[in-house]
Amino acid sequence: MEKTVFITGATSGIGKATALRLAERNYKLIITGRRAHLLNELEKQLRQKTRVLTLNFDVRDFKQVEKSIQSIPTEWKKIDVLINNAGLAAGLNPIDKGDLNDWEVMIDTNIKGLLYVTKKVLPLMEQRSEKHIINIGSIAGKEVYLNGNVYCATKFAVDALSKAMRIDLLEKGFKVTAVNPGMTETEFSLIRFKGNKEQAKKVYEGIEPLKSEDIANVIDFILSLPSHVNINDITIMPTAQATATIVHRKTE
Ligand code: NDP
Numbered sequence: 001m002e003k004t005v006f007i008t009g010a011t012s013g014i015g016k017a018t019a020l021r022l023a024e025r026n027y028k029l030i031i032t033g034r035r036a037h038l039l040n041e042l043e044k045q046l047r048q049k050t051r052v053l054t055l056n057f058d059v060r061d062f063k064q065v066e067k068s069i070q071s072i073p074t075e076w077k078k079i080d081v082l083i084n085n086a087g088l089a090a091g092l093n094p095i096d097k098g099d100l101n102d103w104e105v106m107i108d109t110n111i112k113g114l115l116y117v118t119k120k121v122l123p124l125m126e127q128r129s130e131k132h133i134i135n136i137g138s139i140a141g142k143e144v145y146l147n148g149n150v151y152c153a154t155k156f157a158v159d160a161l162s163k164a165m166r167i168d169l170l171e172k173g174f175k176v177t178a179v180n181p182g183m184t185e186t187e188f189s190l191i192r193f194k195g196n197k198e199q200a201k202k203v204y205e206g207i208e209p210l211k212s213e214d215i216a217n218v219i220d221f222i223l224s225l226p227s228h229v230n231i232n233d234i235t236i237m238p239t240a241q242a243t244a245t246i247v248h249r250k251t252e
């Protein structure tokens, strides 16, 4: 049976790599994000392998989320897998120097956005025989690190919501998996540091970080397991990273 996967934040990084990987497995894909031109480019690429639907919305805006999901054509309204991936960090400052807009954007995207999308996609999953929600958390949702404050809090919330979904949706037969990456080189640091390329590059200096494809491979594996097996929670780190902050950097 052909399965449909709904991926938020597919215009870049982990979401994009996951879409490309799952296209190889013949999943039908609903790819979403705000940057329409990137969605269209990816759609063209994916169409060579599978069927694709693009939805262009901001996860922070419940009206947009609702309207976009209502607009899904009937033949696409059976969703087997939801990958809540859209998210970001904004800034890296001590809590007393934190920027209010940064806090709002992280809370609105990483927590409220994930909830909005889940609320509207769940009814399209309920009739499926196998249903799976994958939430992209972070090592930042397991450990708080210096100046990580609000970003860490949002990822701790994702951790809590994954556990809550697993409990609340148990009787309905949902699998819920939390995927928690460590340092992964994507647009993540560039966005955290507001486009400062030097600062973003420094994050990965002297180490081999994870690539988005590494996370996509793990998601592919998680989805390949038989229906009675679920990975509840998985943390994936570059070999050079032991904890959120202990990283072995080569100096030359
Ligand atoms: P990228 O910045 O490369 O990708 C983020 C994606 O999220 C983009 O497709 C972006 O799309 C989308 N997005 C952001 N804000 C919104 C919004 N308001 N509405 C809709 N889509 C949005 O980063 P990553 O691939 O690294 O990040 C993916 C997830 O992985 C995030 O949840 C992040 O917290 C998590 N993560 C990342 C780690 C890392 O080291 N890179 C480590 C641990 C977790 P667009 O801008 O087009 O809307």
Ligand code: 8X3
Pocket (backbone or CB within 6 Å): 137, 138, 139, 140, 148, 181, 182, 183, 184, 244
């Ligand atoms: C992103 C990883 O360690 O920069 O979630 O917070 S980290």
